[in-house]
Amino acid sequence: MNSIFSDLKHIIEGEVSNTKAELEALSHDFGGIIQKQPQIIVRPQNCHDVAKAIKYAAKQGLTISSRAAGHTLSGQSLNQDGILLDMSNLNQIHEFHSNKLWFKADAGVTWKQVIDTSLLYGVIPPVLTNNFEVTLGGTLSAGGLGLSSFRHGSQADNCLGLEVVTGTGDIVWCTPEKNSELFNHVLCGYGQFGIITQVQNRLRKYRPLTRSYFLCYDDLDILLNDQRLLTSEERIDGLVSLFSPCLLGVSRANGNKIKPLIQWFYRMQITLEVDSIDDINEIELLSSLNFYRHIHTEDLTFNKFIQPIAQVSHPVDTANSWIDVILPSSIAKKYIDTALQHLPSFIDFRTVPVGSFCLLTRNMKMPMFPLPQEDLVIGLGLYPTIPKSQIQHVIEQLNFLTDLGLQMGGKRYMATWANFDLPRWRLQYGDYWSKVNEIKRKYDPHKILNPGFFKYEEVEQKHESHALL
Structure with a gap:
């Protein structure tokens, strides 16, 4: 290890570290389920450092992984016994063109940096996640979904260009027109085909005011129908639904086993972005919907509306075993009913945030973000934060729900917890x-980039090794 450290110190312009404290600090991610510890941490100063580190890793037979905020849930940003690229020093916005509606920045720039700059010019990235402290390279490698994704696609769908270092150490600028194959697979590719070092991304103008309606439903089918109506006709600018359980008692009908009697309620939040509140025809909008109760109306400036309500806490000795299942609209109710009935069997359902979102497949273009084959798809998110002592049991049940979704024609959003064979x-x-x-x-012929998450075909690997003989 000392020789690796010495070698990298001589070829890398940025920082190289192998202190015990730093290695341990970067051995876990936000999920808190997977732990891996690298031999060496490299904090590149530029894309050339990334290329040198990759070439060195290939020569030495080492794996190499990239991370910045470390907000992965399945260890995608971790590395075991190889080189970990900490991209956080690549954090400069290089160009910002509010009139041309695009900016160019390093992969380690946070979305908060972009938003703080863009709001000054009356523009904004088209899609924002609920955490601004994550980085451009991180969310573009995963997809990046937000309240407006049914209109604007994922964050990756709004990328205009990428500087990428491939698994052979080649530095490539790619766009939808130039080196498009690499562009289309690095986006949502979880660092499997190349490491993003710089990003060119779209901006849009926004209106100064927002109005949000909080609508309560007691019938899932009616909620889903209203979601379909609003998103397919693009009547609104933002949508999210949160599910709330009401415990109404218990049943002892099946022997001595106690079964909770739960009534689920569904709160749909729809948001309009306007120049003036007077522009909204509230009667026309709400009269077409079939909600149980109109709970609240909230008027905010756009700047205030987009700010996250609160950061997610991460208590000591807990894990974030979150999953998002993306479902064909036609079977969404059947799957969601099954998932909600199953939830109390393995977790304290009262403490688990549960929500739903919609995507239109026509606005989602990235081939590495697979979707069901329907125009409208429904996302179901289950976001349990659990004691680490419960991890194995909870993961088994989440795998069950994953398999059920895949068998019913659904897909998984791989940014959340995934344990895929x-x-x-x-x-x-x-x-x-x-x-x-x-x-x-x-693009990664030595299979050194971000190993352990994707499981590739054994037959393909054998074929490749024979071809090299």
Whole structure:
């Protein structure tokens, strides 16, 4: 290890570290489920440092992974016994063009940095997640979903260009037109085909005011129908639904086993972005919906509305075993009913945030973000934060819900917790899975980039090794 440290110190312009404290600090991620510890941490100063580190890793037979905020949930930003690239020093916004509606920045720039700059000019990235402290490279590698994704797609769908260092150490600028194959697979590719070092991203103008309606439903089918109506006709600018359980008692009908009697209520929040509140035809908007009760109306400036309500706490000795299942609209109710009935069997359902969102497949273009084959898809999110002592049992049940979703034609949003074996990866990507394996062999032939998350075909690996003999 000392020789690796010495070698990298001589070739890297940025920082190189192997102190015990720093290695331990970067051995876990936000999920808190997976732990891996690298041999060496490299904090690159520029893309050339990234290229040198990758070439060195390939020569030495080491794996190499990238991280910045470390907000992954399944260890995607961790590395075991190899080189970990801490991208947080690549944190400069290089160009910002409010009139041309785009900016260019390093991959380690946080969305908060971009937003603080863009609000001064009356523009904003088209899609914002609920955490601004994550980085451009991180969310573009995952997708990045927000309240407006049904209109604007994922954050990756709003990327205009990328500087990428491939698994062979080549530095490539790619766009939808130039080096498009690499562009289309690095986005939502979880660092499997290249490391993002710089980003060019779209901006949009925004209106100064927002109005949000908080609508309560006691019938899931009616909620889903109203979500379909609002999103397919793009009547609104933001939508999210949160589910709340009401415990009405217990049943002892099945022997001595106690079963909770739960009534679920569903709160849909719809948001309009306007120049003036007087522009809203509230009667026309709400009269077309079939909610149980109109709970609240909230008027905020746009600047205030987009700010996260609160940061998610992460108590000591807990894990964030969150999952998002993306479902064909036609089977969404059946799956959600099953998931909500199953939830109390393995976790304290009263403490688990549960929510729903919508996506229109016409606005989601990235091939590495697989979607069900319907125009409208419904996302169900379960976000349990649990004691680490419960991890194994909870993960088994989340795997059950994952498998059920895949069998029903759904997909998983891989930014949340995922424990995928090869059959699950095949279901996730379907006919496109062979292409994913092909792209991996092309841009990371040594299979050193961000290992351990994706499980590739053994047959493909054997074929490749024979070809090299």
